[in-house]
Amino acid sequence: MSRRPLRIAIVGGGIGGLTAALSLRQAGFEADIYEQAPALTHIGGGINMGPNAARVLIRLGLGEGLLREGVRPASTHQRRWDDGRTLQRAPLNPQCEELYGAPHVTIHRADLLAVISSGLPPERIHLGHRLLGFSDKGGHVEAWFDNGVRIDADMLVGADGIHSAVRAILFGEEAPKFAGCVAYRGLVPIERLADLELSVVSPGSGRAAISCITSCR
Incomplete structure (x- = not known):
């Protein structure tokens, strides 16, 4: 007799929660997201994603959306904050893909959430559920939310x-x-940037730095 798959409740519909749900479902588990917000939020900014993280999403079947919504910068260029003198310049793409099997990607957080959530059945993402408490019942967990759902x-x-x-x-x-x-x-309009291939990090005095990351927004 076959056993039913484990039922896993994930509290939080951010990058980690959505990725965990997708990974678990592809491994044969039942996974549901419970997110307190009424919608997957557009709050956030640009994210620099190394090839190790991009490779995980590609293996989860999200490569097409990730590369469509994200940007693959050609290099990173580091300058001094006071006189603009170059400190170092390092290639990113296509070298990252050739070395590590996935590109370096920059992407807006909202776009990344949309890409990951597209791999989940909509009925498995429960919005407007703010966790109030949970209890270990031995063989299972009971959880309850502010909207009365248990x-x-x-x-x-x-x-x-x-x-x-x-x-x-x-x-x-x-x-x-x-x-x-x-x-x-x-935010700076992308048409005002002369070199769209650069991600510029300018170390300032003390611990300060300025980072300019090309993005699709």
Whole structure:
């Protein structure tokens, strides 16, 4: 007699949660996403994705969408912040693909979420579900949400980010600790960039840096 597949509930519909759900479903498990937001958010900025990460998504069958929505920069060019003098220039593509079997890709977070979620059945992504609690029942887990929904699963995965409800329930509330680093983001129309192949990182005084990443947005 065949056994039913394990039912896995994943709390959090970000990059990690969606990728976990897709990987688990392709391995034969039942996986459902429970995301507190009413829609998969467009919040976020550009993401630099090395060939190791791109290779995982390609193996999951997302290569066409990833390469359609993302950009494959030809090189990275590092300059001094004060006088623009070149410190180093390194090739990215097509060398990354030749060496590692996948390209270096830059992509907007919203586009990446759309690419990954396209590999999942829509009915397996449950939006508007904010986790309130869960309980270990021995052979299964019971979880409940702010909209009154209660579910049973064989396993619960917490992929709900820096303010994780799963982590807080398991280990107690703990405020994030400031690491002393700040990132400021801005947008420049791509037609104003003379060289579309460059990803420029300019180390400034102290720990400051300026990064210009070509993107499809």
